Amino acid sequence: xxxxxxxxxxxxxxxxxxxxxxxxxxxxxxxxxxxxxxxxxxxxxxxxxxxxxxxxxxxxxxxxxxxxxxxxxxxxxxxxxxxxxxxxxxxxxxxxxxxxxxxxxxxxxxxxxxxxxxxxxxxxxxxxxxxxxxxxxxxxxxxxxxxxxxxxxxxxxxxxxxxxxxxxxxxxxxxxxxxxxxxxxxxxxxxxxxxxxxxxxxxxxxxxxxxxxxxxxxxxxxxxxxxxxxxxxxxxxxxxxxxxxxxxxxxxxxxxxxxxxxxxxxxxxxxxxxxxxxxxxxxxxxxxxxxxxxxxxxxxxxxxxxxxxxxxxxxxxxxxxxxxxxxxxxxxxxxxxxxxxxxxxxxxxxxxxxxxxxxxxxxxxxxxxxxxxxxxxxxxxxxxxxxxxxxxxxxxxxxxxxxxxxxxxxxxxxxxxxxxxxxxxxxxxxxxxxxxxxxxxxxxxxxxxxxxxxxxxxxxxxxxxx
Amino acid sequence: xxxxxxxxxxxxxxxxxxxxxxxxxxxxxxxxxxxxxxxxxxxxxxxxxxxxxxxxxxxxxxxxxxxxxxxxxxxxxxxxxxxxxxxxxxxxxxxxxxxxxxxxxxxxxxxxxxxxxxxxxxxxxxxxxxxxxxxxxxxxxxxxxxxxxxxxxxxxxxxxxxxxxxxxxxxxxxxxxxxxxxxxxxxxxxxxxxxxxxxxxxxxxxxxxxxxxxxxxxxxxxxxxxxxxxxxxxxxxxxxxxxxxxxxxxxxxxxxxxxxxxxxxxxxxxxxxxxxxxxxxxxxxxxxxxxxxxxxxxxxxxxxxxxxxxxxxxxxxxxxxxxxxxxxxxxxxxxxxxxxxxxxxxxxxxxxxxxxxxxxxxxxxxxxxxxxxxxxxxxxxxxxxxxxxxxxxxxxxxxxxxxxxxxxxxxxxxxxxxxxxxxxxxxxxxxxxxxxxxxxxxxxxxxxxxxxxxxxxxxxxxxxxxxxxxxxxxxxxxxxxxxxxxxxx
Numbered sequence: 001x002x003x004x005x006x007x008x009x010x011x012x013x014x015x016x017x018x019x020x021x022x023x024x025x026x027x028x029x030x031x032x033x034x035x036x037x038x039x040x041x042x043x044x045x046x047x048x049x050x051x052x053x054x055x056x057x058x059x060x061x062x063x064x065x066x067x068x069x070x071x072x073x074x075x076x077x078x079x080x081x082x083x084x085x086x087x088x089x090x091x092x093x094x095x096x097x098x099x100x101x102x103x104x105x106x107x108x109x110x111x112x113x114x115x116x117x118x119x120x121x122x123x124x125x126x127x128x129x130x131x132x133x134x135x136x137x138x139x140x141x142x143x144x145x146x147x148x149x150x151x152x153x154x155x156x157x158x159x160x161x162x163x164x165x166x167x168x169x170x171x172x173x174x175x176x177x178x179x180x181x182x183x184x185x186x187x188x189x190x191x192x193x194x195x196x197x198x199x200x201x202x203x204x205x206x207x208x209x210x211x212x213x214x215x216x217x218x219x220x221x222x223x224x225x226x227x228x229x230x231x232x233x234x235x236x237x238x239x240x241x242x243x244x245x246x247x248x249x250x251x252x253x254x255x256x257x258x259x260x261x262x263x264x265x266x267x268x269x270x271x272x273x274x275x276x277x278x279x280x281x282x283x284x285x286x287x288x289x290x291x292x293x294x295x296x297x298x299x300x301x302x303x304x305x306x307x308x309x310x311x312x313x314x315x316x317x318x319x320x321x322x323x324x325x326x327x328x329x330x331x332x333x334x335x336x337x338x339x340x341x342x343x344x345x346x347x348x349x350x351x352x353x354x355x356x357x358x359x360x361x362x363x364x365x366x367x368x369x370x371x372x373x374x375x376x377x378x379x380x381x382x383x384x385x386x387x388x389x390x391x392x393x394x395x396x397x398x399x400x401x402x403x404x405x406x407x408x409x410x411x412x413x414x415x416x417x418x419x420x421x422x423x424x425x426x427x428x429x430x431x432x433x434x435x436x437x438x439x440x441x442x443x444x445x446x447x448x449x450x451x452x453x454x455x456x457x458x459x460x461x462x463x464x465x466x
Numbered sequence: 467x468x469x470x471x472x473x474x475x476x477x478x479x480x481x482x483x484x485x486x487x488x489x490x491x492x493x494x495x496x497x498x499x500x501x502x503x504x505x506x507x508x509x510x511x512x513x514x515x516x517x518x519x520x521x522x523x524x525x526x527x528x529x530x531x532x533x534x535x536x537x538x539x540x541x542x543x544x545x546x547x548x549x550x551x552x553x554x555x556x557x558x559x560x561x562x563x564x565x566x567x568x569x570x571x572x573x574x575x576x577x578x579x580x581x582x583x584x585x586x587x588x589x590x591x592x593x594x595x596x597x598x599x600x601x602x603x604x605x606x607x608x609x610x611x612x613x614x615x616x617x618x619x620x621x622x623x624x625x626x627x628x629x630x631x632x633x634x635x636x637x638x639x640x641x642x643x644x645x646x647x648x649x650x651x652x653x654x655x656x657x658x659x660x661x662x663x664x665x666x667x668x669x670x671x672x673x674x675x676x677x678x679x680x681x682x683x684x685x686x687x688x689x690x691x692x693x694x695x696x697x698x699x700x701x702x703x704x705x706x707x708x709x710x711x712x713x714x715x716x717x718x719x720x721x722x723x724x725x726x727x728x729x730x731x732x733x734x735x736x737x738x739x740x741x742x743x744x745x746x747x748x749x750x751x752x753x754x755x756x757x758x759x760x761x762x763x764x765x766x767x768x769x770x771x772x773x774x775x776x777x778x779x780x781x782x783x784x785x786x787x788x789x790x791x792x793x794x795x796x797x798x799x800x801x802x803x804x805x806x807x808x809x810x811x812x813x814x815x816x817x818x819x820x821x822x823x824x825x826x827x828x829x830x831x832x833x834x835x836x837x838x839x840x841x842x843x844x845x846x847x848x849x850x851x852x853x854x855x856x857x858x859x860x861x862x863x864x865x866x867x868x869x870x871x872x873x874x875x876x877x878x879x880x881x882x883x884x885x886x887x888x889x890x891x892x893x894x895x896x897x898x899x900x901x902x903x904x905x906x907x908x909x910x911x912x913x914x915x916x917x918x919x920x921x922x923x924x925x926x927x928x929x930x931x932x933x934x935x936x937x938x939x940x941x942x943x944x945x946x947x948x949x950x951x952x953x954x955x
Binding site: 368374375387399400403414422453454 | 637
């Protein structure tokens with residue numbers, strides 16, 4: 001509750017900040033402070049959840065439920081945002097003249113994040129998704145003179161609206177199919193009873209709409225263009241925080257409402273996961289631009305995350321949090337480095353190790369983590385997903401298919417490493433302050449820490465349940 | 467504590483090594499720590515097998531049921547000893563090579579040593595997987611940074627191959643983990659699984675593991691990365707790859723696959739043996755036609771490893787004893803061969819057999835030492851490999867696990883003959899005959915190279931003449947593996 005209200009208020013504060021504060025540094029500082037406060041407030045609420053002490057408490061008539069799982073997802077999302085702002089706040093200022101607006105939009109997105117991690121009612125899910133998406137449409141097109149950005153924003157907006165339309169239709173069907181006529185996620189499930197066609201249609205529409213939001217194949221076509229067209233810092237934000245939140249919405253809905261009807265949809269999700277893995281990985285191999293490659297790789301990572309939805313076991317829920325954390329840490333880091341390069345193709349990375357050994361080293365760790373090499377957080381993320389999948393006792397083919405796709409992913413991630421370490425490049429000036437480098441190193445330490453002791457995060461989860 | 471030291475010393479040495487500015491001190495530092503590791507490994511040999519100092523067990527990831535547990539038994543002692551001997555030998559033998567960014571080179575070498583040690587020591591499946599991958603990463607960077615002209619493509623192929631294998635193994639490990647009663651990764655819990663996992667499941671699980679190990683060894687048809695990588699890697703790394711890292715595959719069969727999935731191993735034993743046989747013949751024939759010294763040794767290595775893998779599937783005590791001793795011998799012999807190849811290449815600037823000739827006149831010491839190593843490689847009596855191969859052949863012949871034992875033995879024996887042909891042919895062309903313009907200027911080897919090759923030759927003869935202590939050393943482990951593999955509870 002803290003998070004929803006505070007992020008909305010801080011968004012408004014940021015909107016007015018550009019009117020009252022002339023100094024850009026002050027605006028930036030304000031945004032970073034806001035993110036830090038948001039994180040702190042959320043953690044406070046997490047710890048106090050058992051006592052029921054909140055800074056603000058509004059009776060939502062059960063439409064929102066603040067459970068530990070969603071709150072932990074919030075924590076990961078806000079921590080990622082803080083890290084993201086620390087890395088990229090300066091880059092955001094360079095996108096356009098009104099940096100205060102961009103920060104405001106980011107806080108509104110965070111409000112949407114907090115909504116979709118806590119909805120208990122399909123209407124709140126819908127509102128949450130809209131609150132999450134609309135600022136993103138604007139952020140994508142925020143670089144006004146950039147044609148590619150404009151195209152991406154329009155495309156994203158049209159396709160996004162269409163998918164929310166589908167979602168609304170699906171919700172309506174589910175409402176009609178629910179035995180008691182309710183929007184609450186506990187009531188729309190059909191238990192083990194007979195399946196009505198209404199229910200199946202509604203379920204399929206929701207799967208399609210949510211697959212669109214997390215960019216799973218075959219609803220992924222917007223992703224590369226939008227990620228490529230949007231200003232790099234916003235791409236990083238979209239690919240991590242927003243995608244993670246959409247996943248939490250996805251898994252909560254399926255765990256709470258449709259868990260018992262698993263037989264109806266499990267195969268569909270399995271096929272979507274396989275298709276996502278295949279298309280994401282194979283297409284990423286052929287990209288020339290690293291930014292576009294990362295867009296496809298983010299699709300590929302979604303394929304792995306979908307395995308959690310397939311399983312819905314406890315380990316899958318723990319695992320998805322770990323996955324989002326691991327993936328966000330690495331992706332935000334690699335985008336931060338990428339944002340500083342002038343040439344964002346593979347050639348831009350040539351010879352980076354000689355001129356900027358620190359940048360090359362941290363990028364290597366980020367890429368290794370994305371590829372899922374042991375000692376990095378990415379390994380345990382993938383490990384949890386595979387274990388969750390195998391625990392279902394079915395879908396062994398999917399596990400083998402997934403690891404083969406992971407092996408393909410090594411190809412394009414390592415191409416960057418090869419460019420940095422084994423190829424000769426031209427001298428390039430990179431604006432990387434000591435503070436920026438230290439942040440990158442902190443990011444790397446977090447990744448390695450989670451790669452050796454993943455229970456740090458998971459235990460935090462289980463301790464907080466008590 | 468000893469297993470921890472065996473990993474920690476090279477690991478710390480590597481991490482500190484990155485910080486040493488002077489390349490000569492970096493070299494000496496890694497050599498020094500490698501020798502300390504050797505001393506620790508030798509000290510471990512003197513302890514009683516049941517001594518608590520040979521085990522280590524600590525909490526690691528409680529939530530997953532994974533523990534940081536290491537242990538030294540006959541098998542792991544043998545292979546850690548091989549690793550501990552090989553690294554100082556390699557470092558001394560390539561002491562005069564100078565590398566760009568030498569400190570990184572030596573640091574990465576030590577890190578790979580730590581990873582390899584971990585593979586041989588881990589008794590927790592997740593930990594084993596961790597080290598299995600970690601041993602690969604430093605080697606990837608070593609080959610790609612300091613290798614030959616086509617190094618990037620070759621090493622990349624190597625990396626992807628092994629990565630696919632290890633990921634398949636990961637799926638297998640998770641599957642087994644989920645079937646243990648108390649959800650644990652401990653080796654002893656995995657050993658209890660052979661009764662609970664149905665034979666038809668064992669049959670497909672076998673391949674998840676076997677492909678990973680087969681790629682590492684390598685076994686036909688998973689071998690295509692190997693000649694390219696050996697050829698393109700810097701000499702020191704080739705020695706690590708062929709001398710030690712291929713043993714990881716054999717070790718995996720002996721420690722994990724065979725005892726855990728005995729039914730699967732039995733069902734697919736003949737198929738796997740068939741692949742070994744095909745690979746041996748194929749590699750021997752290809753080796754005969756090679757003009758490049760490195761590729762010749764690479765292919766000969768495929769043939770030798772194939773024989774060891776074949777012997778494992780024979781599941782007789784005598785064959786496994788042969789494998790044990792041969793793993794050690796092969797490591798030593800092939801490193802010695804690489805040292806010679808490296809010496810020739812550094813002096814002559816070429817590895818082409820057709821461009822060399824008459825070296826024996828100019829470098830008599832080198833010629834004598836190489837002759838002994840080459841004879842050991844083709845398993846002449848009195849040399850160490852003879853003991854190993856004799857045991858393996860009689861083990862395969864007397865195997866009850868397969869009905870093709872006679873076929874396997876005779877075909878494998880043909881490969882020994884082939885190996886004699888290509889090795890002797892190589893010696894003849896490189897060392898005898900007329901000197902040409904290139905070899906006219908050749909000089910004999912230096913003292914450090916003489917000492918290293920001398921040590922290897924002594925080892926070759928000692929084990930060749932007096933193998934009994936080594937055999938007794940691995941006896942209990944072999945019996946343990948066999949009771950699991952032959953369901954003799």
